[in-house]
Amino acid sequence: MGGIIKFIIALLVAAVSLVTYWCNTQENEFTGEKQHVDMTVEQEIALGLQAAPQMADQYGGLHPDREAAQAVKDIGHQLIQNSRISNSPYEFDFHLLADEETVNAFALPGGQIFITGGMLKRLNSEGQLAGVLGHEIGHVVARHSAEQLAKAKLTQDLTGAAAIATYDPGNPASRGGAVVAAMVGKLLNMSYGREDELESDRLAVQLTGSAGYDPRAMMEVMRILEEASGGAGGPEFMQTHPNPGNRISKIEQAIQEEYPEGVPEGLKQ
Template sequence: MKAIIKFIVALLIAAVSLVTYWCSSEENEFTGEEQRVDMTVEQEIALGLQAAPQMAEQYGGLHPDQQAAQEVKAIGQRLVQNTRVRDTPYKFDFHLLADEQTVNAFALPGGQIFITAGLLRRLESEGQLAGVLGHEIGHVVARHSAQQLAKAKLTQGLTGAAAIAMYDPDNPSSRSGAVVAAMVGQLMNMRYGREDELESDALAVQLTGAAGYDPNSMKRVMEILQEASGGASGGPEFMQTHPNPGNRIARIEEAIQQEYPNGVPDNLVK
């Protein structure tokens, strides 16, 4: 009897999680894609603003070099104001982090975008910096954070249901089933993470070109990231959250060909 009740409870939890996820569908006004999110744009903006100070603190705070910080802001705002991004409701701001060792850039939901000094000093041109910031803008307008939060809630509900259904207090080995269920949930989110990165690369190609930057500069950014990793792939590409930089170059070339079938104009900033 206990087993039946446990199974029913697990089934109800799974059903509620699935229904909630599949019913939270709306069209992204920027990309035109149908996606599942369970928060408003205003909530995204508020969440990003709330998290920004804590994220900056993890990287040593903001960089004291005001000239470099203003350059990052200027290029970021050029990407916003000279593209369709200016028509979105997001509040974009661009920050240079003090961390000289870490090679990273990231976006918080709502438009707070960060790049570490460790990555900035490796970049060789204005066009490359535009490519990095354009990629992060892509994450924001594509609402990747909101998507990931919705998926996380789904997988949390499903793995919780699986744990309840599998767990037997009289059989300690049943705990391994819950662990397996959790791993499946993690792998699901890793796969979506790869797709998000590739979509942001494609959006960055559009944004950089529209703002007057040569999108080919992004290919050199991928080479720089690969050099920063020492050429190590960290395991099979499928199992990585971020696609291997070398493999992303081919996808960037495809996006450039699609955006500029007659070739990239010569007058763009590299």
């Protein structure tokens, strides 16, 4: 009888979680996609602003080179002002972080975008920097953080339901079911992350070209990232980001789709 009750409780938890997730649907005005998110744009902005100082502290704070920091801001805002994102409700700001060793760039919900000094010093042109920042802008307007939070909550709830159904206090071996469920949930969320990265690459192709930068510079960024990883990233399915080498072909495809007659002359490299 106890097993049946546990199963019913687990089934109810899973059902409520799934219904809540699938009913929270909004259409993204920039991508046209139907997305499962359970927060407003205003909430995304507030969350990003609240988290920004703590995230900066993790990378040694803001970079002391004001000229370089201003260049990052200028290129970032140029990408915004020369695209339809200029009408976005998001509050974009671009930050150069002091960490000279870590090669990274990331975006918080709502428009707070960061690039480390370690990433910046590896880039060789404005076009490459525009590609990196355009990619991060893509994450924001595609609402990837809001999607990930909703998916993570669903995964957590379903994992909890699985643990309720399989756990037996009198049988320590039953804990293995909960561990397996947690691992599967983690891998599922990782796969969502890879899809988001590729979508942001496609959006960055559009943004860089609109702002006068050659989107082909993004392929050089991928080569730089591949070199920085030293080939030690491990199997791709265990990473949140696709292998940089594999992303190059996807970027080439996106460029061909955006410019079927060829990339215009005169764009900044």
